[in-house]
Amino acid sequence: MTNTRSVLVTGASTGIGHAIATDLAMAGIRVFGSVRSQQDADALVAATPTGAPTIIPVLLDVQDTASVRAAADTIEQQLGTDGLWGLVNNAGISVASPLEYIPEDAFQLQMDVNLTGVLRCVQAFLPLLKRTSGRVVNISSISGRVAFPMIGAYATSKYALEGLSDALRLELGVHGMEVSVVQPGSIATPIWERSRARATELLTQVPEHGITEYRQMIDQAVGTTENHGEEAGDPQLVANVVRHALTAKRPRTRYQVGKDAKILLFLRRWLLSDRRLDKLIRRNLGLH
Ligand code: NAP
Numbered sequence: 001m002t003n004t005r006s007v008l009v010t011g012a013s014t015g016i017g018h019a020i021a022t023d024l025a026m027a028g029i030r031v032f033g034s035v036r037s038q039q040d041a042d043a044l045v046a047a048t049p050t051g052a053p054t055i056i057p058v059l060l061d062v063q064d065t066a067s068v069r070a071a072a073d074t075i076e077q078q079l080g081t082d083g084l085w086g087l088v089n090n091a092g093i094s095v096a097s098p099l100e101y102i103p104e105d106a107f108q109l110q111m112d113v114n115l116t117g118v119l120r121c122v123q124a125f126l127p128l129l130k131r132t133s134g135r136v137v138n139i140s141s142i143s144g145r146v147a148f149p150m151i152g153a154y155a156t157s158k159y160a161l162e163g164l165s166d167a168l169r170l171e172l173g174v175h176g177m178e179v180s181v182v183q184p185g186s187i188a189t190p191i192w193e194r195s196r197a198r199a200t201e202l203l204t205q206v207p208e209h210g211i212t213e214y215r216q217m218i219d220q221a222v223g224t225t226e227n228h229g230e231e232a233g234d235p236q237l238v239a240n241v242v243r244h245a246l247t248a249k250r251p252r253t254r255y256q257v258g259k260d261a262k263i264l265l266f267l268r269r270w271l272l273s274d275r276r277l278d279k280l281i282r283r284n285l286g287l288h
Helices: 015-026 038-046 065-079 104-130 152-175 191-203 208-213 215-230 235-247 259-271 274-285
Strands: 006-009 030-035 056-059 086-089 135-139 178-184 254-257
Touching (some): 030 038, 038 056, 056 065, 086 104, 104 135, 178 259, 254 259, 259 274
Parallel strands (some): 178 254
């Protein structure tokens, strides 16, 4: 085995995944970054920081088992007899709509990408990770512990990802492997714009009386996607903790990122009952 550690980051085309990939490359780690188009593959190579090992793009769609397994074969060929040190499950989307009216296929899409997609990657890459007793880092969210209205499907996927991660940590402990969960608050990435575009489309499928019923929450949620800019953190903040999870002798099981996540998750864990948390969220969102 060589000393070069290799890590796969899923969803490296933009946002947090892109920041993680470039940050790890800068730390001298060999990074495989998953993308879904040749154009994004070329852009990822071009984004390799000066002096760092070239980021290696790998085509992978987490919704497609065959594509995940093909990516594992490709990476295995490049690794030779070496193993994979880290798998960062970052690829994700946000599907926003009132739960009462969200179309079943939209809900399933949310779960397939954010939850089953992680399982697909874990299953495909574990043989390579076991060679090094490597690490898995799952990018969850503040929404993995606190649910907000209109993004109930997203919260469902992230709460489930937290459970998957806890069970996986116990299971992989027998191989001496570590599993960490990262819970960012609001981070400035294209996910907001993408979520708004998807929500606008989904809202056309909500009946008029539904729009009326949930008007205040819909407006608030849309407003959040438009105005998150000032408070949202830099993706580099997430990259910093992912690097820690991958390189520290004793990584943490959970990392909160950003003031919003740290405060709310602390309150959630130690101080607030469900009812009090509901009240706080309603008040903060300006809901009656
Ligand atoms: P983003 O900029 O939209 O990036 C999402 C990444 O996931 C893109 O690379 C995208 O690839 C990829 N992806 C989406 N669907 C995929 C699929 N089916 N197969 C493979 N890749 C797929 O969003 P982001 O904010 O960086 O989000 C990254 C992660 O952070 C997500 O898990 C998200 O839930 C989590 N998170 C974000 C925030 C935040 O405020 N931004 C907060 C908490 C947690 P394409 O470009 O090909 O679509």
